[in-house]
Amino acid sequence: MQELFVDRLIESIESKRAPICVGIDPILESFPEALRPVDPRNVDSCVDALYAFCSGVLHAVADITPVVKFQIAYFERFLWQGVQAYYELVHEAKALGLLVIGDVKRGDIGSTSSAYAAAHLADLDFDELDDAASPDAITINPYLGMDAIEPFLQVCRDEGKGVFVLVRTSNPGSKDVQDVLTQDGRTLSELVADTLNPLATSRQLMGKNGYGNMGAVVGATQAHTMQSLRKRLPASIFLLPGYGTQGATAEMTRAAFDEKGRGAIVSASRSVLYPKSEAGETWQDAVKRAAETMAGDIRGMLKN
């Protein structure tokens, strides 16, 4: 088994001095003009645009960010051709030295979750797929309960991979279910965190820095509950989406980090992928600058 995902993640964050994640959310309408598909009703044309844009982003950010997060919905949007692009771009990202999170939010009854775990998390077990790879970690949905999560954890134990369980998401509607108060006064998110923690701290998932291979998704926008969730999941890396376009600031993520500046990665997608270019800048320069600005912002917050 290769080194645990969590240990590789912490090492890469520290070598790049950037606890950030760039979200790969390819939205054709937002692409730089020159990269938009010639014919948006032709799926091949769309997928060509997808490859060109994502590959350009990966090269632009590879030296700055330790990890990228592929939102698979924007690939599934282009059917099987899009799914092929997903696996091939995951492979390309890994070849550039990036760690990769697949934002797939899967979860189903046990036997079905096993199929999802084999498809999305385990190393691909087919021959002759040299240009395709599965991610180092994926996001998963806890609504179906712990037996739905177990098949993914088994892959973490067997192959050193990682998961980020949705605990508190970044969208406004997350309050509808995740903020519901349970009989003992905890919110549902807090209850989910407490239910996950014995697994998150289990010996088989723990790395060498006090963090383990089971992380949690906690929206950077959810500052009011960050501290409470941090205490309940002390060994989980928090993946914090919502920085930038969704409105979260560096300051709002402070409570997710420990005193060494570890324990969290702040994720941004649209604000890094689709910045306004300055005069004389290529679109890739602009993406690189946006990623550097974000890394500097988080670094600055952690210094104070």
Add this chain to the structure above:
Amino acid sequence: MQELFVDRLIESIESKRAPICVGIDPILESFPEALRPVDPRNVDSCVDALYAFCSGVLHAVADITPVVKFQIAYFERFLWQGVQAYYELVHEAKALGLLVIGDVKRGDIGSTSSAYAAAHLADLDFDELDDAASPDAITINPYLGMDAIEPFLQVCRDEGKGVFVLVRTSNPGSKDVQDVLTQDGRTLSELVADTLNPLATSRQLMGKNGYGNMGAVVGATQAHTMQSLRKRLPASIFLLPGYGTQGATAEMTRAAFDEKGRGAIVSASRSVLYPKSEAGETWQDAVKRAAETMAGDIRGMLKN
């Protein structure tokens, strides 16, 4: 816009006298010996087996069941080639006159759910894909809240399609989250049902028989909460997985049906797909017999 999914569903159930759904869960290891892939490490070989088996099942059950449910995990298992098979077999099922539910359990923040809705629920909007189709309805996950569900409902309003929201799943672990008691004494499933009901009964989603295009997934194994959920979602068709291999009986589904025998479809996968063949029977004969037996069992329960 074509006729609403829910109206077509009720019509087909009554013409076939069978409120059942056959789940298409293609698991290679369970296939009839002659259909297993020659080389299980070769993805093309696996996908060929997938097509042969699923197509054989569709032809065997087309006259018996009104609706089939494709579990996409077992297609994603074979990467993009499996996803192509999914869309093409959905097309084949529709051509055989079957209604199709895609069991995809998607759900994400609003902008991402829009991409999922376009990929999985809306009619495919690319040219030159004559042999592929999207389902008539899909399953969705409510953990992210109502803004995550809205993009799917928009497709229901625009195109007459359907959704089944996970309310209470059939697996043992469903109790971990869905059975949690909230402050007012409702379980989380009950609270989710109550939150969904104003949407489920909204005029734009309602069909002509008192049921609407927003259904609910309620495990047939969850008899203890069936009646309560039925009252809370009076206009939602219940999709009831868990009959057969997972242990639910026809009797356990009774409370999901109204006095006219409407309002629910009982779903079985493994018990119909992988029956023991009797002497002289082909594997397709055995599948057909298993589907007929199941239809007869539910029909018998509703008569008493």
